[in-house]
Amino acid sequence: MNTKQLDQIRTGEGFIAALDQSGGSTPKALQQYGVPDDSYSTEEEMYGLVHEMRTRIIKSPAFDSRYILGAILFENTMDRSIDGQYTADYLWERKSIVPFLKVDKGLAEPEDGVQLMKPISGLDELLKRAGERNIFGTKMRSVIKDANPAGIKKAVEQQFALGNQIIGAGLVPIIEPEVDIHSPDKEAAEQLLKEELFRQLSALDQDAKIMLKLSIPTVNNFYSDLMDDPHVIRVVALSGGYSQAEANERLARNHGLIASFSRALSQGLTAGQTDKEFNDLLSRTIQDIYEASVK
Template sequence: MNLNQLDRIRTGEGFIAALDQSGGSTPKALLQYGIKENSYSNEEEMYTAVHEMRTRTIKGFSFDSKYILGAILFENTMDRSIDGQFTADYLWEKKGIVPFLKVDQGLADLENGVQLMKPIPGLNELLKRAVERNIFGTKMRSLIKEANPAGIKQVVEQQFAIGNQIAEMGLVPIIEPEVDIHSVDKEASEKLLKAAILEQLSTLGKDVKIMLKLSIPTENNFYSDLMDNPHVIRVVALSGGYTQADANEKLAHNHGLIASFSRALSQGLTAGQTDDEFNTMLSKSIQDIYEASIK
């Protein structure tokens, strides 16, 4: 583990940029960016288009360590280069931004009010490659739709079991049990979730470090006690489908919680914009999310 990166994530001011839409969500991300499905004819062309979009974002003048602590990539982006350097090396060496990798393979079908992660075949091989590519940590997402105690327990147990496997490889896992922002019993789910997380934290080996990526809680500062846990180096928030303005407004009421936004970060960015227009929009988004994260 890179101790400079660990210190940056633990103590730095800023937020985590989530640039990790993969397989199933890539066409949607490209469409939001203004690239229609009929403009690429196969998977390779699609991934080339998404890498061009990612590169344009990462090379933006405001995509900088002054505001951004880390960036989450997906596997295809990790294996590609920016200006002759692998993406993770470019992020850290040129931008001072800590690289993370999304490792999950998407969500299983809804059961017990939740969607567990699908099995992750070849995870150890992926983690070995991540270490070789100078990745600092990983991210994996589950989804909670109902306040079902058994389902939420399953989600958290699965996340921590795989999190331990990741930590053993010297990487810091971001554990992401998202609570659906449209859930009718969101607050009840959050209470069950926090209790399950605290229970799992108590089982970790004393040197294991993790991060948590959670939906912005219904009750302000509800996750403060998780931030104080010695195993947790940072708690970050997903935007979860809120508009950027709504996500920022809610985030600002939660002291110590920082953003790890995806859709809310890329909102308003399009392929048709000039570089000046693109960078102006990106810069404003980054500034606004940064301000909400440091309150």
């Protein structure tokens, strides 16, 4: 583990940029960026276009380590290059931004009020490749829709079982059991989730290090005690479908919680913007998310 990267993630002021839309969400991300479906005819062309979008974001002068501590990549992005360097090396060596990798393969059908992760085939091989590509950590997402104790237990157990596998490969897992912001019993689900997280944290090996990526809680500062757990490097928040403005406003009320936004980060960016328009908007967005994260 790179100790300089570890220190930056643990103590740095800023947030984590989520640039990890995958196969299912890529067409929608491109549409929002102003690239219609008929602009590409193959999956390879689609991924080429989304890499152009991500490259434009990463190379922007606004995408700066003064505000951004780390960035989460999709596997396809990890395997591609920016200016002749693998994306993770470009991020760290040129931008001083810590690279993470999304490793999950999407969500299973809802059961017991949750959506577990689909099986991650070839995870050991992927983790080995991630290590070779100088990736620091990973991210994997499941979703909690109801305050169902059995379902939440299963979701968190699955996250930590895979988390231990990732720790064994020398990487830091971001464990992301997202509570749906539209859940009718979101607050109760968050209470059950926190209890289960503490149960799993207490079973980790003494030296094991993880991160948590959670929905912005209903009760302000609800996850403060998780931040104090010695296994937890950082607790970051997803935007979860909130608009950028609302996500920032809610985040700012939670001391110590920092952003790991995807949709809220790229909101308003389009392929047709001039570089000045693109960079100016991205700069304002990054500044707003940063300020909400360091309050």
